[in-house]
Amino acid sequence: QPFELLVDATPDNTTLLLEVPPLTGEATERHNRVRIKLGRTRRKLRVLYMEGTPGNEYHWVHDALKEDKDIECVSLVADNQYVQRPRLVRVNDQQRGFPTTREELLQFDCVICSDISLGAFTRENLAWVVELVAERGGGFVMVGGTTSFGAGGWDRTVWDQLLPVAMQGGPLGRGPTWSPFHVR
Numbered sequence: 001q002p003f004e005l006l007v008d009a010t011p012d013n014t015t016l017l018l019e020v021p022p023l024t025g026e027a028t029e030r031h032n033r034v035r036i037k038l039g040r041t042r043r044k045l046r047v048l049y050m051e052g053t054p055g056n057e058y059h060w061v062h063d064a065l066k067e068d069k070d071i072e073c074v075s076l077v078a079d080n081q082y083v084q085r086p087r088l089v090r091v092n093d094q095q096r097g098f099p100t101t102r103e104e105l106l107q108f109d110c111v112i113c114s115d116i117s118l119g120a121f122t123r124e125n126l127a128w129v130v131e132l133v134a135e136r137g138g139g140f141v142m143v144g145g146t147t148s149f150g151a152g153g154w155d156r157t158v159w160d161q162l163l164p165v166a167m168q169g170g171p172l173g174r175g176p177t178w179s180p181f182h183v184r
Contacts, residue, residue: 014037014038015035015036015037015038016035016036016037016038017033017034017035017036018033018034018035018036019032019033020032020033044069044070044071044072045070045071045072045109045110046071046072046074046107046108046109046110047065047071047072047073047074047108047109047110047111047112048074048076048099048105048108048110048111048112049061049062049065049073049074049075049076049112049114050075050076050077050078050088050098050111050112050113050114050116050120051075051076051077051078051114051115051116052077052078052081052086052114052115052116052117052120052145052147053081053114053115053145054081057114058075058077058091058114061073061075061112061114062075062091074090074108075090075091075092076088076089076090076091076097076098077089077091078116078117078120081115081116081117081147082117083119084119085119085120086116086117086119086120087120088116088120098120098121098125099125099128102124102128102131105125105128105129105132106128106131106132106136106138108132108138109138109139110138110139110140110141111129111132111133111138111139111140111141112140112141112143113140113141113142113143113148113159114142114143114145114148115143115144115145115146115147115148115152116147116148116152117147117152118147118152118153118154118157126157126158126159127158129159129162130158130159130161130162133162134162140159140162140163142154142159142162142163149165149167150167150168154167155167155168
């Protein structure tokens, strides 16, 4: 059953014992008690920001995030957004792109995907982002553009369930719909 635990931590009570009463018929009570050590850490929020719109549009988000000393932003841009397999390159390191291992991606706290073509990613890359969000509490943001949401085919990927919006789109490459719509 759900419960909320509030702790007023002071330097004197850094080790706590979390104990959950046994349920009726519980086979074992071995995991009902766990010691928790509280500690103070100060680490930067790590953001992976990817921009596909040509030009220097990445500066808007990248520069805003860099202003906060508690945020580390790694920015990637697409070398040619409209080819079948665009390559993502890091702004400050042209030899590196999207994380090449699951472990490297899981070092980030949040992924921002702004108008990136689906062809820039492997199925494995997409699965890593799902793991970051669904299993590790990471954040995910998709920003609009002609290759975002359903227009970019994202509604047919595992990222479709990461966002609280319906991403249905038409054929890949159809682009944005310029007709009136109603929000429900």
